Amino acid sequence: MLSEMKDHQSLMAALSENVLIVRMLLSVIFLPGASAGCGAITPVLFSTTPNFMEGLSGSCLQIPCSFNSTDPRYDITRPIYGVWLKATTAFNVTPSSVIFNSSKSVNIYQLEMIGNLTEKNCTTLFSDLNTSYTDRYFFRIESGPVRATACADPLQITVKDSPWSPSINISGGDLKEHQSVTITCSALTPCPHSPPELTWNLQQDSHRQTEKNTDGTFTTKIQENITLSDTHDGYIRCSARYPVNGGNKTAETAVTLSVSYAPRNTSASISPSGLVSAGSWVELNCSSRAKPPASFTWFWNSKHGTINVSVGQVYSFNVTEGGEFYCLATNDLGHQTSSVIRVSIKDNQVSGFTVHIILKILGIIMLYSTIILLECWFRFFKKPKMKTQEPTYVNSEMAKES
Structure with missing residues (x-):
């Protein structure tokens, strides 16, 4: 009987021990602190910081x-004193984990x-960061009997060597001139x-502003209100x-600013240039800078008026008579007309030139002939007339006497 009672007591003790273990496990699993990373400890201190922050080596970081x-x-x-701990979790905290105490007892990282x-x-302000500061941090307060760590609110800090x-950002919908x-x-x-310090390829007098974000961090920006034109199309x-x-x-960013605009710098050219022979082929070419690309229409200023002669960038034709030609470049935002180019037939010009030369030559011949x-x-x-000389007669008798 005594032995049975002892066995029963042993069994009850074992059951009690198992129940206790189960309760401890359940408390670890279901306690609010456990789900937040505090294990079986119910947190009594809560800190509000960004979950993740980045700093630049050689600069500072304001938390x-x-x-x-x-x-x-x-x-x-x-x-009350504020303390910062550097630790992977709130469970591996050691005296060496303390990097800062506002009581001035510890200040390893110059916080x-x-x-x-x-x-x-x-x-808190971190001064003169270096990459070795990359780690997980916890905030803690010490005030009288209170020694509490915000174990549920870790802050991950990463320190980079390269800047961001x-x-x-460009406001507005479709970008048009x-x-x-x-x-x-x-x-x-x-x-x-x-x-x-921010600089860009827009106006260099843009005013720099440093603004506080809703989470307490900061952003520096420059801003410009502009009226778009074709000159803004690009990077x-x-x-x-x-x-x-x-x-x-220094770090740089480039974005493409795609601005739509009406045709610009519309011009027309002819090949071959100069005088052309009747019956030969010529090619007229129209070019324009536009976005979206322009469509082209060719016009001929004939003796009967202006005539639409072709659609397309290039107009090739067999010359039968000369005249003035121009093109019109058009897109959804506008249009522009090129300057006029003249197609002149060589034969007509040579014939007129020849007649002109012949008339000059005839005139010169007539002038010299007249002279x-x-x-x-x-x-x-x-011409003066010469006087007739009278014949001289010799007296025969006198001749005889002599």
Whole structure:
């Protein structure tokens, strides 16, 4: 009988032990703190920070932070200190995990508590970051008997060597000429005390603004309101230059700004150029800068009026008579007319030229002929007459006497 009672007691003890183990397991599984990463501990301190933040080596990182405690022992009249722990989880915390205590007892990473803890503001500034700071962090408060860690609210910090590329945003729908749009270039600003300098290939006098986001982080931006034209069609480039210890780090972003516009620089050309022979082929070509691409129509200023002679960029034809030609470039946003080009037939020009030369030659011949005739006339009719010499007779008798 005694042995049976002992066996029964042993069995009950084993059952009790098993029940206790089950209860402990259930408490770990179902406690609110367990689901939040606090294990069997029910958290009494809750911090509000971004879940993930990035910093740039050589710069600073401002952590927006606020907290709330449900510990009934928490008394705001007591001195309160903020502590930051660097640990993978809230369970592997050791004395070496403490990197900062606002009591100034520990400050391994040169942190600064810039928030007012009595107002539950734990905003903290990391100075002179380096990549070794990449890790998980927990906030903790120490105030009188209260020693509480926000184990359910870890903050993951990653420190990079390269800066972030800025982003470019363009407001409005379809981008067409004469439309007003707002173009914004913005850059992540982990260190609002040394915001990045932004420049772009738009107006260089754009005013830089550093704005606070809803989660307490910051963004630096430049903004421009512009009326679009064909000159804005192309790339917009924006660069962000971050000040760091020992210099600057720069990143750039480029986006394509596709602006629709009416035809520009419409012109017409002819091949072959110069005078052409009747019956030969000529080719007229029309070009224009437009978006969307323009369609082309050719017109001929004939003696009967303006005639639509062809549709298309190139107009080839057999020359039968000359005249003036021009093209019209058209798209959905407008149209533009080219200057006039003249097609002149060589044969007609040569014939007229020949007649003109012949007339000149005939005139010169007639002029010289007239001069020669006049000179001959003067020589013939105006020549002085020579006097006739009387014959001399010798007296025969006197001749005889002599």
